[in-house]
Amino acid sequence: MTDSKKQTASKTPSHIAYHVRNREGSEGFWTRIGSAWLHADGNGFNIQIETVLWMDASHSASPLKKLINQNRGGFNGSPLIPKGAFTMAASTINPFYATNRNPVPVGRPVYARLPFAPKNASPVPHLTSLYHFHQAGEYGDRNYPGNCGGRLIRDLLRFFHSQSVFDPMTGSGTCADVCREMGIPCLSRDIRQGFDATDADCFRSLPAGLEFDFIWAHPPYWRQKIYTPDSRDLSQTPTLATFLERYAAFIGNCAGVLSTGGKLAILMGDYCDRETGFVSLTYHTKQLAIAAGLRQSCTDIIRFSHGASSSRKIYRSSFIPGLHDVCMVFEKA
Ligand SMILES: C[S@@+](CC[C@H](N)C(=O)[O-])C[C@H]1O[C@@H](n2cnc3c(N)ncnc32)[C@H](O)[C@@H]1O
Numbered sequence: 001m002t003d004s005k006k007q008t009a010s011k012t013p014s015h016i017a018y019h020v021r022n023r024e025g026s027e028g029f030w031t032r033i034g035s036a037w038l039h040a041d042g043n044g045f046n047i048q049i050e051t052v053l054w055m056d057a058s059h060s061a062s063p064l065k066k067l068i069n070q071n072r073g074g075f076n077g078s079p080l081i082p083k084g085a086f087t088m089a090a091s092t093i094n095p096f097y098a099t100n101r102n103p104v105p106v107g108r109p110v111y112a113r114l115p116f117a118p119k120n121a122s123p124v125p126h127l128t129s130l131y132h133f134h135q136a137g138e139y140g141d142r143n144y145p146g147n148c149g150g151r152l153i154r155d156l157l158r159f160f161h162s163q164s165v166f167d168p169m170t171g172s173g174t175c176a177d178v179c180r181e182m183g184i185p186c187l188s189r190d191i192r193q194g195f196d197a198t199d200a201d202c203f204r205s206l207p208a209g210l211e212f213d214f215i216w217a218h219p220p221y222w223r224q225k226i227y228t229p230d231s232r233d234l235s236q237t238p239t240l241a242t243f244l245e246r247y248a249a250f251i252g253n254c255a256g257v258l259s260t261g262g263k264l265a266i267l268m269g270d271y272c273d274r275e276t277g278f279v280s281l282t283y284h285t286k287q288l289a290i291a292a293g294l295r296q297s298c299t300d301i302i303r304f305s306h307g308a309s310s311s312r313k314i315y316r317s318s319f320i321p322g323l324h325d326v327c328m329v330f331e332k333a
Helices: 085-091 151-160 174-182 200-204 240-256 281-291
Strands: 015-023 026-038 045-049 065-069 165-167 186-188 212-217 258-268 271-273 277-279 294-296 301-304 324-332
Touching: 151 174, 151 212, 151 258, 151 324, 165 174, 174 186, 200 240, 212 240, 240 258, 240 281, 258 281, 281 294, 281 324
Parallel strands: 165 186, 165 212, 212 258
Antiparallel strands: 015 026, 015 065, 026 045, 258 324, 271 277, 294 324, 301 324
16 A cells, blocks of 8 residues: 555554355355555545455445444454445455545445426426436337337427337337337437448438438447447447447437438447447537537436446546536527
Protein backbone atom coordinates (compact mmCIF):
# COMPACT_ATOMS: atom_id res chain seq x y z
CA MET A 1 0.00 0.00 0.00
CA THR A 2 1.28 3.49 -0.80
CA ASP A 3 -1.06 5.46 1.44
CA SER A 4 0.98 8.14 3.17
CA LYS A 5 -1.38 8.44 6.13
CA LYS A 6 0.13 7.56 9.49
CA GLN A 7 -0.41 4.05 10.63
CA THR A 8 -0.64 2.82 14.15
CA ALA A 9 2.84 2.06 15.51
CA SER A 10 2.06 -1.62 15.92
CA LYS A 11 3.00 -4.04 13.15
CA THR A 12 0.11 -6.18 14.27
CA PRO A 13 -2.87 -5.52 12.03
CA SER A 14 -5.90 -3.98 13.68
CA HIS A 15 -8.21 -6.13 11.58
CA ILE A 16 -7.98 -9.47 9.83
CA ALA A 17 -10.08 -10.36 6.82
CA TYR A 18 -11.41 -13.91 6.59
CA HIS A 19 -13.24 -15.83 3.97
CA VAL A 20 -15.88 -17.86 5.81
CA ARG A 21 -17.44 -20.87 4.21
CA ASN A 22 -20.62 -21.79 6.06
CA ARG A 23 -21.44 -25.32 7.07
CA GLU A 24 -24.99 -26.22 7.99
CA GLY A 25 -25.33 -26.11 11.77
CA SER A 26 -21.62 -25.78 12.62
CA GLU A 27 -18.81 -23.25 12.87
CA GLY A 28 -17.83 -22.92 9.22
CA PHE A 29 -14.35 -22.81 7.65
CA TRP A 30 -12.39 -19.59 8.19
CA THR A 31 -9.55 -18.75 5.82
CA ARG A 32 -7.40 -15.70 6.45
CA ILE A 33 -7.26 -13.62 3.26
CA GLY A 34 -5.85 -10.26 4.34
CA SER A 35 -5.06 -7.69 7.00
CA ALA A 36 -5.87 -4.05 7.71
CA TRP A 37 -4.16 -1.41 9.84
CA LEU A 38 -6.32 1.39 11.22
CA HIS A 39 -4.94 4.88 10.49
CA ALA A 40 -3.88 6.81 13.57
CA ASP A 41 -6.62 9.40 12.93
CA GLY A 42 -9.19 6.59 12.83
CA ASN A 43 -10.35 7.67 9.37
CA GLY A 44 -9.30 4.77 7.24
CA PHE A 45 -7.20 1.67 6.80
CA ASN A 46 -4.18 0.42 5.01
CA ILE A 47 -5.18 -2.88 3.54
CA GLN A 48 -3.14 -5.85 2.45
CA ILE A 49 -5.00 -8.56 0.64
CA GLU A 50 -3.41 -11.92 0.00
CA THR A 51 -6.29 -13.55 -1.83
CA VAL A 52 -8.49 -11.86 -4.41
CA LEU A 53 -12.08 -13.04 -4.27
CA TRP A 54 -14.22 -13.03 -7.33
CA MET A 55 -17.90 -13.34 -6.65
CA ASP A 56 -21.17 -12.65 -8.28
CA ALA A 57 -23.23 -9.77 -6.91
CA SER A 58 -26.14 -12.14 -6.44
CA HIS A 59 -24.17 -13.63 -3.53
CA SER A 60 -24.12 -10.34 -1.73
CA ALA A 61 -26.57 -11.43 0.91
CA SER A 62 -24.60 -14.46 2.05
CA PRO A 63 -22.08 -14.03 4.89
CA LEU A 64 -19.12 -15.28 2.87
CA LYS A 65 -16.57 -12.90 4.25
CA LYS A 66 -16.00 -11.07 7.50
CA LEU A 67 -13.51 -8.43 8.53
CA ILE A 68 -12.85 -8.94 12.23
CA ASN A 69 -11.46 -6.33 14.57
CA GLN A 70 -8.43 -8.00 16.17
CA ASN A 71 -8.35 -5.47 18.97
CA ARG A 72 -11.91 -6.29 19.88
CA GLY A 73 -11.42 -9.96 20.46
CA GLY A 74 -10.45 -11.95 17.37
CA PHE A 75 -13.15 -14.28 16.18
CA ASN A 76 -15.58 -12.97 18.73
CA GLY A 77 -14.99 -9.33 17.84
CA SER A 78 -17.61 -7.32 16.05
CA PRO A 79 -17.48 -7.38 12.25
CA LEU A 80 -16.11 -4.09 10.93
CA ILE A 81 -18.63 -3.93 8.08
CA PRO A 82 -21.59 -5.86 9.43
CA LYS A 83 -23.69 -5.62 6.26
CA GLY A 84 -20.87 -5.55 3.78
CA ALA A 85 -20.17 -9.00 2.46
CA PHE A 86 -19.94 -7.71 -1.07
CA THR A 87 -18.31 -4.43 -0.01
CA MET A 88 -15.47 -6.54 1.24
CA ALA A 89 -15.11 -8.25 -2.13
CA ALA A 90 -14.90 -4.88 -3.84
CA SER A 91 -12.32 -3.66 -1.34
CA THR A 92 -9.96 -6.37 -2.50
CA ILE A 93 -9.83 -4.50 -5.81
CA ASN A 94 -10.14 -0.91 -4.66
CA PRO A 95 -9.47 -0.03 -1.00
CA PHE A 96 -11.76 2.98 -1.46
CA TYR A 97 -14.70 0.70 -0.90
CA ALA A 98 -13.38 -0.29 2.51
CA THR A 99 -11.99 3.05 3.68
CA ASN A 100 -14.98 5.12 2.67
CA ARG A 101 -17.15 5.83 5.69
CA ASN A 102 -20.27 5.30 3.59
CA PRO A 103 -19.24 2.39 1.37
CA VAL A 104 -20.82 2.29 -2.05
CA PRO A 105 -23.11 -0.74 -1.89
CA VAL A 106 -21.69 -2.50 -4.91
CA GLY A 107 -24.19 -4.90 -6.43
CA ARG A 108 -27.11 -3.59 -4.39
CA PRO A 109 -29.85 -1.43 -5.88
CA VAL A 110 -29.59 2.29 -5.19
CA TYR A 111 -32.87 4.18 -5.06
CA ALA A 112 -32.80 7.63 -6.63
CA ARG A 113 -35.62 10.10 -6.39
CA LEU A 114 -36.91 11.03 -9.84
CA PRO A 115 -38.30 14.46 -10.63
CA PHE A 116 -42.08 14.77 -11.00
CA ALA A 117 -43.23 14.70 -14.61
CA PRO A 118 -45.74 17.38 -15.66
CA LYS A 119 -49.26 16.09 -16.30
CA ASN A 120 -50.07 16.20 -20.00
CA ALA A 121 -52.24 14.51 -22.63
CA SER A 122 -49.76 11.71 -23.34
CA PRO A 123 -51.40 8.27 -23.62
CA VAL A 124 -48.29 6.93 -21.86
CA PRO A 125 -47.70 9.27 -18.90
CA HIS A 126 -44.81 7.21 -17.50
CA LEU A 127 -42.87 7.65 -20.75
CA THR A 128 -40.48 10.47 -19.84
CA SER A 129 -36.88 11.33 -20.63
CA LEU A 130 -35.84 8.95 -17.82
CA TYR A 131 -36.81 5.39 -18.61
CA HIS A 132 -36.14 3.38 -15.50
CA PHE A 133 -38.28 0.23 -15.48
CA HIS A 134 -36.24 -2.71 -14.34
CA GLN A 135 -38.59 -5.39 -15.67
CA ALA A 136 -37.93 -6.03 -19.33
CA GLY A 137 -41.21 -7.83 -20.06
CA GLU A 138 -41.64 -11.13 -21.83
CA TYR A 139 -40.31 -10.07 -25.20
CA GLY A 140 -37.42 -11.44 -27.24
CA ASP A 141 -34.81 -13.52 -25.51
CA ARG A 142 -33.21 -11.95 -22.44
CA ASN A 143 -30.17 -14.17 -23.00
CA TYR A 144 -29.55 -12.77 -26.46
CA PRO A 145 -26.50 -10.47 -26.28
CA GLY A 146 -27.71 -6.88 -26.49
CA ASN A 147 -31.36 -7.79 -25.83
CA CYS A 148 -33.11 -4.53 -25.05
CA GLY A 149 -36.37 -5.42 -23.32
CA GLY A 150 -39.64 -4.52 -24.98
CA ARG A 151 -41.40 -2.05 -22.72
CA LEU A 152 -39.83 1.06 -24.16
CA ILE A 153 -40.75 -0.10 -27.67
CA ARG A 154 -44.33 -0.77 -26.55
CA ASP A 155 -44.59 2.67 -24.94
CA LEU A 156 -43.21 4.43 -28.02
CA LEU A 157 -45.65 2.59 -30.29
CA ARG A 158 -48.51 3.62 -28.02
CA PHE A 159 -47.31 7.20 -27.87
CA PHE A 160 -46.90 7.59 -31.63
CA HIS A 161 -49.97 5.44 -32.51
CA SER A 162 -47.77 3.58 -34.99
CA GLN A 163 -49.47 1.16 -37.37
CA SER A 164 -46.62 -0.38 -39.39
CA VAL A 165 -43.23 -1.27 -37.98
CA PHE A 166 -39.84 -2.34 -39.29
CA ASP A 167 -37.02 -3.72 -37.12
CA PRO A 168 -34.01 -4.13 -39.43
CA MET A 169 -31.60 -5.38 -36.71
CA THR A 170 -33.98 -7.53 -34.77
CA GLY A 171 -31.64 -9.83 -32.82
CA SER A 172 -33.90 -12.02 -30.70
CA GLY A 173 -37.06 -10.42 -32.10
CA THR A 174 -38.00 -8.20 -29.15
CA CYS A 175 -39.75 -5.59 -31.31
CA ALA A 176 -41.62 -8.27 -33.28
CA ASP A 177 -42.92 -9.78 -30.01
CA VAL A 178 -44.15 -6.38 -28.83
CA CYS A 179 -45.91 -5.79 -32.15
CA ARG A 180 -47.49 -9.25 -32.06
CA GLU A 181 -48.90 -8.47 -28.61
CA MET A 182 -50.23 -5.13 -29.83
CA GLY A 183 -51.56 -6.48 -33.12
CA ILE A 184 -49.34 -4.20 -35.22
CA PRO A 185 -47.78 -5.58 -38.43
CA CYS A 186 -44.02 -5.76 -38.09
CA LEU A 187 -41.28 -6.77 -40.49
CA SER A 188 -38.10 -7.90 -38.79
CA ARG A 189 -34.75 -8.70 -40.34
CA ASP A 190 -31.19 -9.29 -39.19
CA ILE A 191 -27.79 -10.00 -40.67
CA ARG A 192 -28.30 -13.49 -39.23
CA GLN A 193 -30.89 -14.08 -41.96
CA GLY A 194 -28.62 -12.50 -44.58
CA PHE A 195 -30.29 -9.05 -44.55
CA ASP A 196 -27.56 -6.41 -44.45
CA ALA A 197 -29.29 -3.26 -43.26
CA THR A 198 -26.33 -1.14 -44.38
CA ASP A 199 -26.79 -2.28 -47.97
CA ALA A 200 -29.24 -0.32 -50.15
CA ASP A 201 -29.77 -3.41 -52.33
CA CYS A 202 -31.23 -5.31 -49.37
CA PHE A 203 -33.75 -2.50 -48.85
CA ARG A 204 -34.57 -2.56 -52.56
CA SER A 205 -35.42 -6.25 -52.15
CA LEU A 206 -38.31 -5.33 -49.81
CA PRO A 207 -41.77 -5.26 -51.44
CA ALA A 208 -41.97 -2.23 -53.73
CA GLY A 209 -43.56 0.86 -52.22
CA LEU A 210 -43.45 -0.54 -48.68
CA GLU A 211 -43.22 2.25 -46.11
CA PHE A 212 -43.25 2.18 -42.33
CA ASP A 213 -44.45 4.71 -39.85
CA PHE A 214 -42.13 3.41 -37.11
CA ILE A 215 -38.67 1.86 -37.38
CA TRP A 216 -37.04 0.44 -34.27
CA ALA A 217 -33.27 0.32 -34.66
CA HIS A 218 -30.98 -1.17 -32.06
CA PRO A 219 -27.64 -1.47 -33.83
CA PRO A 220 -24.40 -2.78 -32.35
CA TYR A 221 -22.55 -0.20 -30.28
CA TRP A 222 -19.71 -0.54 -32.78
CA ARG A 223 -17.62 -3.50 -31.51
CA GLN A 224 -18.58 -3.45 -27.85
CA LYS A 225 -20.21 -6.85 -28.48
CA ILE A 226 -19.55 -8.98 -31.54
CA TYR A 227 -22.78 -10.46 -32.83
CA THR A 228 -21.88 -12.69 -35.76
CA PRO A 229 -18.76 -13.72 -37.70
CA ASP A 230 -20.29 -12.16 -40.84
CA SER A 231 -17.98 -9.42 -42.13
CA ARG A 232 -21.08 -7.35 -43.02
CA ASP A 233 -22.09 -7.33 -39.34
CA LEU A 234 -21.68 -3.74 -38.08
CA SER A 235 -19.96 -5.05 -34.97
CA GLN A 236 -17.20 -6.45 -37.20
CA THR A 237 -16.12 -3.09 -38.64
CA PRO A 238 -12.42 -2.68 -37.91
CA THR A 239 -12.22 1.10 -37.51
CA LEU A 240 -14.49 3.83 -36.22
CA ALA A 241 -14.38 5.53 -39.63
CA THR A 242 -15.69 2.40 -41.39
CA PHE A 243 -18.30 1.87 -38.71
CA LEU A 244 -19.59 5.43 -39.11
CA GLU A 245 -19.62 5.14 -42.91
CA ARG A 246 -21.76 2.00 -42.76
CA TYR A 247 -23.88 3.32 -39.89
CA ALA A 248 -24.61 6.40 -42.05
CA ALA A 249 -25.69 4.10 -44.89
CA PHE A 250 -27.96 2.21 -42.47
CA ILE A 251 -29.65 5.39 -41.24
CA GLY A 252 -30.03 6.61 -44.84
CA ASN A 253 -31.63 3.30 -45.85
CA CYS A 254 -34.10 3.56 -42.96
CA ALA A 255 -34.95 7.16 -43.84
CA GLY A 256 -35.73 5.94 -47.37
CA VAL A 257 -38.51 3.59 -46.20
CA LEU A 258 -40.10 5.90 -43.62
CA SER A 259 -43.49 7.38 -44.42
CA THR A 260 -43.86 11.15 -44.17
CA GLY A 261 -44.06 11.94 -40.46
CA GLY A 262 -42.74 8.42 -39.72
CA LYS A 263 -40.43 7.89 -36.75
CA LEU A 264 -37.02 6.26 -36.58
CA ALA A 265 -36.19 5.34 -32.97
CA ILE A 266 -32.53 4.45 -32.48
CA LEU A 267 -31.30 2.94 -29.22
CA MET A 268 -27.58 3.59 -28.88
CA GLY A 269 -24.96 3.78 -26.14
CA ASP A 270 -21.63 5.51 -25.86
CA TYR A 271 -18.73 3.15 -25.75
CA CYS A 272 -15.15 3.11 -24.53
CA ASP A 273 -13.07 1.23 -27.08
CA ARG A 274 -9.84 -0.49 -26.08
CA GLU A 275 -7.90 1.26 -28.88
CA THR A 276 -9.87 4.36 -29.82
CA GLY A 277 -10.92 5.35 -26.29
CA PHE A 278 -14.27 6.95 -25.53
CA VAL A 279 -16.57 7.14 -28.55
CA SER A 280 -19.75 9.18 -28.26
CA LEU A 281 -21.93 7.07 -30.52
CA THR A 282 -24.99 9.03 -29.42
CA TYR A 283 -23.42 12.21 -30.79
CA HIS A 284 -22.57 10.50 -34.08
CA THR A 285 -26.09 9.08 -34.32
CA LYS A 286 -27.62 12.55 -34.20
CA GLN A 287 -25.16 13.94 -36.71
CA LEU A 288 -25.81 11.11 -39.15
CA ALA A 289 -29.61 11.22 -38.76
CA ILE A 290 -29.68 14.95 -39.41
CA ALA A 291 -27.36 14.49 -42.40
CA ALA A 292 -29.88 11.91 -43.71
CA GLY A 293 -32.57 14.61 -43.75
CA LEU A 294 -34.32 13.63 -40.51
CA ARG A 295 -35.07 15.84 -37.54
CA GLN A 296 -35.15 14.89 -33.88
CA SER A 297 -38.76 14.47 -32.85
CA CYS A 298 -38.66 14.57 -29.04
CA THR A 299 -36.37 14.57 -26.03
CA ASP A 300 -33.61 11.99 -25.69
CA ILE A 301 -34.87 9.08 -23.63
CA ILE A 302 -32.24 7.97 -21.16
CA ARG A 303 -32.85 4.29 -20.64
CA PHE A 304 -31.42 2.96 -17.37
CA SER A 305 -29.36 -0.15 -18.10
CA HIS A 306 -30.85 -2.52 -15.56
CA GLY A 307 -29.45 -6.02 -15.84
CA ALA A 308 -26.38 -5.13 -17.94
CA SER A 309 -23.81 -7.91 -17.57
CA SER A 310 -21.04 -5.34 -17.00
CA SER A 311 -22.76 -4.07 -13.85
CA ARG A 312 -21.88 -7.33 -12.08
CA LYS A 313 -18.19 -7.16 -12.85
CA ILE A 314 -15.31 -5.82 -10.79
CA TYR A 315 -12.71 -3.84 -12.75
CA ARG A 316 -9.18 -2.92 -11.76
CA SER A 317 -9.23 0.34 -13.73
CA SER A 318 -10.87 3.56 -12.59
CA PHE A 319 -13.66 5.04 -14.72
CA ILE A 320 -17.08 6.65 -14.53
CA PRO A 321 -19.52 3.80 -15.22
CA GLY A 322 -22.14 4.48 -17.88
CA LEU A 323 -25.44 3.12 -16.57
CA HIS A 324 -27.70 4.04 -19.45
CA ASP A 325 -28.13 4.08 -23.17
CA VAL A 326 -30.07 6.65 -25.15
CA CYS A 327 -33.14 6.28 -27.33
CA MET A 328 -33.28 9.06 -29.92
CA VAL A 329 -36.41 9.46 -32.03
CA PHE A 330 -36.10 11.11 -35.43
CA GLU A 331 -38.84 11.89 -37.91
CA LYS A 332 -39.19 12.41 -41.60
CA ALA A 333 -40.64 15.84 -42.43
C1 LIG B 1 -28.03 -4.84 -30.20
S1 LIG B 1 -28.44 -6.25 -31.14
C2 LIG B 1 -30.19 -6.13 -31.24
C3 LIG B 1 -30.84 -6.83 -30.10
C4 LIG B 1 -32.34 -6.75 -30.14
N1 LIG B 1 -32.81 -5.39 -29.95
C5 LIG B 1 -32.93 -7.68 -29.10
O1 LIG B 1 -33.61 -7.18 -28.16
O2 LIG B 1 -32.71 -8.88 -29.16
C6 LIG B 1 -27.88 -5.78 -32.72
C7 LIG B 1 -28.27 -6.71 -33.83
O3 LIG B 1 -27.83 -6.16 -35.07
C8 LIG B 1 -27.53 -7.22 -35.93
N2 LIG B 1 -26.70 -6.67 -37.02
C9 LIG B 1 -25.41 -6.30 -37.00
N3 LIG B 1 -25.01 -5.84 -38.19
C10 LIG B 1 -26.09 -5.91 -39.01
C11 LIG B 1 -26.32 -5.57 -40.35
N4 LIG B 1 -25.34 -5.07 -41.13
N5 LIG B 1 -27.56 -5.76 -40.87
C12 LIG B 1 -28.56 -6.29 -40.10
N6 LIG B 1 -28.39 -6.64 -38.83
C13 LIG B 1 -27.18 -6.44 -38.26
C14 LIG B 1 -26.83 -8.23 -35.04
O4 LIG B 1 -26.88 -9.52 -35.57
C15 LIG B 1 -27.64 -8.08 -33.75
O5 LIG B 1 -28.66 -9.06 -33.70
